[in-house]
Amino acid sequence: MTLIEQLKDAMKVAMRAKEKARLGTIRLALAAIKQVEVDEAKTLSDDEITAVLTKMVKQRRDSIRQYEEAGRLDLAEAEAAEVVVLQEFLPQPMSDEELQAVVSQVIADSGASSMRDMGKVMGQLQSKVQGRADMAEVGKIVKAQLG
Template sequence: MLREKLQAQMKEAMKSRDALRLSAIRMVISAVKNRDIELRRELNDAEITDTIVTLCKQRRESIRLFKEAGRQELVDKEEAELELMMSFLPQQLTREELEALVMKTITEVAAAGAKDMGKVMKALQPSVAGRADGKLVSEIVKEKLA
């Protein structure tokens, strides 16, 4: 279970005195616990994965903003945290795998053009959740429907 993996990684980071890893893992565990409290139950692995995906999106946005502000030390820290958080997600799909999946889905739902993007995204979502960045999926779907 993902929750136990997070706890084990946190203990390992404490023992090795890896402050960055420990900080990032604690952030993930904290977000998961907050979501537990919000929903008044323990999250399952899929919901924990969704929470980690959300944290990754936040890191990407922070990286973009810090780059614009010229704060390289903060960019480096955020990138390290992002990389660590990504290690808790399922294996990410390559662009080629994603394109093949998009084409297969377009065929399955008989999408004709850009107006069917919502239909394609809805059908595609379960198979890419946590395995690909939503923005990239959206770009590829747009590209293929054009």
């Protein structure tokens, strides 16, 4: 079953169960996917849908941080609930050990030896860890290993 089919099925289940918050989040995700499809005039693959969902999770995490700094815990909790729903459709996150191993492997395979090679390494890592790791954390690990 494709990711878009999983989202549509989850939307139907949420409708039947009258889970308004979950239904709203799934509809937002489907709308974001549809928007990208219309903008790019193509049907998105599962990897591209994962990228859209990853971006949505990142946006919500940024919002949570800003709401907490502003003392709006009610809004932060709503965003956190959306993150939980969106993460159900993303691949399982990588453990720190797995992430370290993947970064080391890519650095070795690409022949990177200094910080000048960071862009090349990050480009290769993007496809390998998409949706499974925060790219900011990946960047820190790459810097540590190259520096």
